[in-house]
Amino acid sequence: MNNISETFETFETFDLSRSEKELLINIAKQSIEDRLKKRGDEYLYSDELKGFLTGNLKENAGVFVTLKTKGVQLRGCIGNFISLIPLYVNVYKMAREAAFADPRFRPLANSELGEIKIEISVLSPLKKISGLEEIEIGKHGIHLIKGPYHGVLLPQVALEHNMDRKGFLEAVSIKAGLPPDAYKHNADIYIFSALIFGG
Numbered sequence: 001m002n003n004i005s006e007t008f009e010t011f012e013t014f015d016l017s018r019s020e021k022e023l024l025i026n027i028a029k030q031s032i033e034d035r036l037k038k039r040g041d042e043y044l045y046s047d048e049l050k051g052f053l054t055g056n057l058k059e060n061a062g063v064f065v066t067l068k069t070k071g072v073q074l075r076g077c078i079g080n081f082i083s084l085i086p087l088y089v090n091v092y093k094m095a096r097e098a099a100f101a102d103p104r105f106r107p108l109a110n111s112e113l114g115e116i117k118i119e120i121s122v123l124s125p126l127k128k129i130s131g132l133e134e135i136e137i138g139k140h141g142i143h144l145i146k147g148p149y150h151g152v153l154l155p156q157v158a159l160e161h162n163m164d165r166k167g168f169l170e171a172v173s174i175k176a177g178l179p180p181d182a183y184k185h186n187a188d189i190y191i192f193s194a195l196i197f198g199g
Contacts, residue, residue, distance in 0.1 A: 025199035028095035062123035076102040119198035151176030
């Protein structure tokens with residue numbers, strides 16, 4: 001647990017340059033365009049892309065990609081906490097999942113491409129909490145697990161909806177398909193930080 005906690009704290013100082021963030025946004029856009037135009041994944045392995053990849057972008061990291069129409073209306077959000085593949089590859093894969101595999105929405109149409117804004121959340125490792133007071137609104141996201149049920153809310157969700165800690169916990173319980181107070185009853189609650197940017 002100490003190693004996980006140390007990694008969690010180290011993530012607080014992790015950052016990406018403006019050009020690295022812009023490249024990740026472009027990778028996400030390219031992934032969606034490749035699927036819409038029925039192209040393969042040649043771009044992901046191209047010399048064109050490899051020439052711009054930095055050490056940060058090759059670091060393994062979990063990622064969520066959020067799509068919004070005109071920057072406001074949610075249009076898809078998919079991600080994972082898996083940190084076994086490079087950040088740039090995970091962004092490419094999760095962008096495509098968000099656009100075409102979010103069960104809450106129909107697959108993205110070509111006509112919508114120009115209206116879509118992309119937000120990327122690079123995730124820290126999960127840290128299991130021992131008390132609810134450890135959750136800091138605006139700083140931490142929550143991953144709740146109870147039996148076969150699980151739900152995730154990113155840190156920015158609490159701010160976007162003006163949630164306090166109780167409201168955030170109730171929302172993630174509902175997201176998991178459970179009653180609002182499920183977080184109080186033998187649920188495992190994990191927190192994580194995120195580096196969030198969009199374009």
